[in-house]
Amino acid sequence: MKNNKNTEILLVFIMALWVPIVSMAVVKPLLKAPKTFKDEGDKSPLGCKDLGYRFDLKTLKLLPEEVGLPQSLYFIFNERSESVNLYQMLKNDSTRSMYLNNVITPRQWAVLSTSEKKLQYICTVNDPKQSYGKIVDCAESLKVCEYARVKYGMNNGGNYWLVKSSSRGAAVDAVLHYGIIPR
Numbered sequence: 001m002k003n004n005k006n007t008e009i010l011l012v013f014i015m016a017l018w019v020p021i022v023s024m025a026v027v028k029p030l031l032k033a034p035k036t037f038k039d040e041g042d043k044s045p046l047g048c049k050d051l052g053y054r055f056d057l058k059t060l061k062l063l064p065e066e067v068g069l070p071q072s073l074y075f076i077f078n079e080r081s082e083s084v085n086l087y088q089m090l091k092n093d094s095t096r097s098m099y100l101n102n103v104i105t106p107r108q109w110a111v112l113s114t115s116e117k118k119l120q121y122i123c124t125v126n127d128p129k130q131s132y133g134k135i136v137d138c139a140e141s142l143k144v145c146e147y148a149r150v151k152y153g154m155n156n157g158g159n160y161w162l163v164k165s166s167s168r169g170a171a172v173d174a175v176l177h178y179g180i181i182p183r
Helices: 002-031 168-177
Strands: 053-056 059-062 072-078 084-088 102-104 109-114 119-127 130-136 142-147 160-166
Touching: 059 072, 059 142, 072 102, 072 168, 084 130, 102 109, 102 160, 109 168, 160 168
Parallel strands: none
Antiparallel strands: 053 059, 059 119, 072 109, 072 142, 084 102, 084 119, 109 160, 119 130
């Protein structure tokens, strides 16, 4: 009888310890703060380098020949939760009449192919009070990387927005579809 009583006491003691341990194993993960996963869409494509540009006085300056060949490919990511307008700034003595302006929707990529020696952009967000929008700091709004050494097909060189605004995967697919090969 004493043996049964000791066994019962031991079982109650084990249960008293076991239940909180097991319940904490189940409940503790639920009590943790939820993990915040960084949006994978803002990672630069493989091989795209953080070079060939700089931010200066709220503007974005693209400098393709600074690192590689004259023809370069830039991936530009809009980090804002609103669309960013990119307006090309031309010198007064410029003979070109065509601007390379673009609008990148929130959290999307754009791809610019250029053979210009220098390009400069000002960034704005929509503002009903101003026709071109409110000027914002490009450094706080954009993430930029460059493929400085790319191989173009015969008819793919020049200055144009290859991708105006899309996901990273779609932007990379478009580059490959056009036959541009990053090296």
